Amino acid sequence: xxxxxxxxxxxxxxxxxxxxxxxxxxxxxxxxxxxxxxxxxxxxxxxxxxxxxxxxxxxxxxxxxxxxxxxxxxxxxxxxxxxxxxxxxxxxxxxxxxxxxxxxxxxxxxxxxxxxxxxxxxxxxxxxxxxxxxxxxxxxxxxxxxxxxxxxxxxxxxxxxxxxxxxxxxxxxxxxxxxxxxxxxxxxxxxxxxxxxxxxxxxxxxxxxxxxxxxxxxxxxxxxxxxxxxxxxxxxxxxxxxxxxxxxxxxxxxxxxxxxxxxxxxxxxxxxxxxxxxxxxxxxxxxxxxxxxxxxxxxxxxxxxxxxxx
Ligand SMILES: *[C@@H]1O[C@H](CO)[C@@H](O)[C@H](O)[C@H]1NC(C)=O
Ligand SMILES: *[C@@H]1O[C@H](CO)[C@@H](O)[C@H](O)[C@H]1NC(C)=O
Numbered sequence: 001x002x003x004x005x006x007x008x009x010x011x012x013x014x015x016x017x018x019x020x021x022x023x024x025x026x027x028x029x030x031x032x033x034x035x036x037x038x039x040x041x042x043x044x045x046x047x048x049x050x051x052x053x054x055x056x057x058x059x060x061x062x063x064x065x066x067x068x069x070x071x072x073x074x075x076x077x078x079x080x081x082x083x084x085x086x087x088x089x090x091x092x093x094x095x096x097x098x099x100x101x102x103x104x105x106x107x108x109x110x111x112x113x114x115x116x117x118x119x120x121x122x123x124x125x126x127x128x129x130x131x132x133x134x135x136x137x138x139x140x141x142x143x144x145x146x147x148x149x150x151x152x153x154x155x156x157x158x159x160x161x162x163x164x165x166x167x168x169x170x171x172x173x174x175x176x177x178x179x180x181x182x183x184x185x186x187x188x189x190x191x192x193x194x195x196x197x198x199x200x201x202x203x204x205x206x207x208x209x210x211x212x213x214x215x216x217x218x219x220x221x222x223x224x225x226x227x228x229x230x231x232x233x234x235x236x237x238x239x240x241x242x243x244x245x246x247x248x249x250x251x252x253x254x255x256x257x258x259x260x261x262x263x264x265x266x267x268x269x270x271x272x273x274x275x276x277x278x279x280x281x282x283x284x285x286x287x288x289x290x291x292x293x294x295x296x297x298x299x300x301x302x303x304x305x306x307x308x309x310x
Contacts, residue, residue: 022051026225027063039063054174054209056101057121060223065094095121105134120208124254141202142249143211145194147218150240157235158185164232164239165194172230173210200251211246218244 020035022028028049030037038046039055041062049055066072093109095117103121108114108130116125116134124138147165149156162185166177175196182195198205216223217230218241231238 021225022049023225024051024053025049025055025060025223026227027067028225041066054213055223056097056206057208057212058095058097058103059101060212061092061095061121062097064092103137105137106132118248118250118254119206120211120248122248124250124256126255126257138250138252139200139203140207140248141200141251142195142197143207144247144249145192145196145211145214146245146247147192147194147241148243149190149192150242151190152237152239154237156185156187156237156239158187161185161192161234161239164234165192168230168232169194169196169210173213175205175207175210179205179207215244215246218242 020030020032020037022030022037025037025039028037028039028051030051037049037051039049039059041047041059043066045066047059047062049059093107095107095109096104098104103117103119105116106114107117107121107123112130113127114130114132115123115127116132116138118124118138118140120140120143122140125132125134162183165183166180169175169180170177179196179198180194181197182193184193185191186193196207196210198207213223214230221227222230229240231240233239
């Protein structure tokens with residue numbers, strides 16, 4: 001009886017420790033009963049995690065920057081590298097996060113140069129100095145995911161593909177598929193365009209997590225503990241991806257000077273043209289006056305000659 005109790009206790013302990021892991025984050029460290037998991041996001045800086053949900057992108061980016069600084073792999077040893085994997089370096093910075101995982105509206109990457117970001121942590125203004133004002137964190141309410149899949153042996157049925165993608169978004173990324181507003185498929189380009197949208201004003205769902213997990217799934221390696229590949233099955237055929245492009249649509253349009261810059265450039269060009277035209281006009285008038293004077297003197301001289309002759 002005693003040994004049975006010991007056995008049960010041991011079994012329970014083993015079971016508990018086996019269960020103490022973070023499904024949604026492979027770099028997490030977990031410990032204790034109840035199981036608690038955290039992520040190292042700086043020197044001795046531990047971010048507690050809720051591993052039943054996807055981890056906020058801001059925490060993930062912070063951890064990635066920390067790992068990059070430490071020379072730790074942001075990949076996982078033994079994980080199968082994806083042939084087409086290329087490192088996602090652009091857009092990564094060391095972000096400032098709120099305690100709930102939201103990005104702070106203003107980001108400086110530990111430098112004097114700052115910019116404003118949206119809820120996906122993506123820059124939406126020009127860069128400025130430390131005194132730059134970012135009044136609010138503008139919400140990304142729509143992400144467009146452009147996925148390119150690898151060649152398949154058999155044709156992919158568009159209708160089945162669409163439902164497989166929507167299911168994957170719900171199961172793998174824990175986002176209700178009602179948010180998948182549209183999926184288009186271009187068979188020849190092997191391109192799947194997925195629009196994920198939420199209502200303006202919705203602050204419950206966070207589209208950036210799902211997009212970031214998917215981006216990592218396609219470009220590098222999964223962030224999930226098990227590192228199972230993202231390969232939705234379409235009519236028994238596994239679909240693999242070779243590239244992803246994410247577009248962000250915010251509730252308020254970004255304020256890059258891009259559009260204004262073109263406006264500015266046009267204004268400069270117009271001013272230059274006007275200046276040149278004005279210069280030419282002045283030159284022309286001056287010359288005409290000069291010639292008129294010359295002709296007048298000529299006439300006068302002629303008159304004088306004629307008068308002296310007569
Ligand atoms: C963790 O995430 C799950 C799933 O989104 C949620 O139901 C739960 O309330 C969260 N727990 C905490 C402590 O925030
Ligand atoms: C942030 O700083 C790191 C170096 O500390 C640099 O590698 C990275 O490119 C910077 N990111 C941005 C967006 O400025």
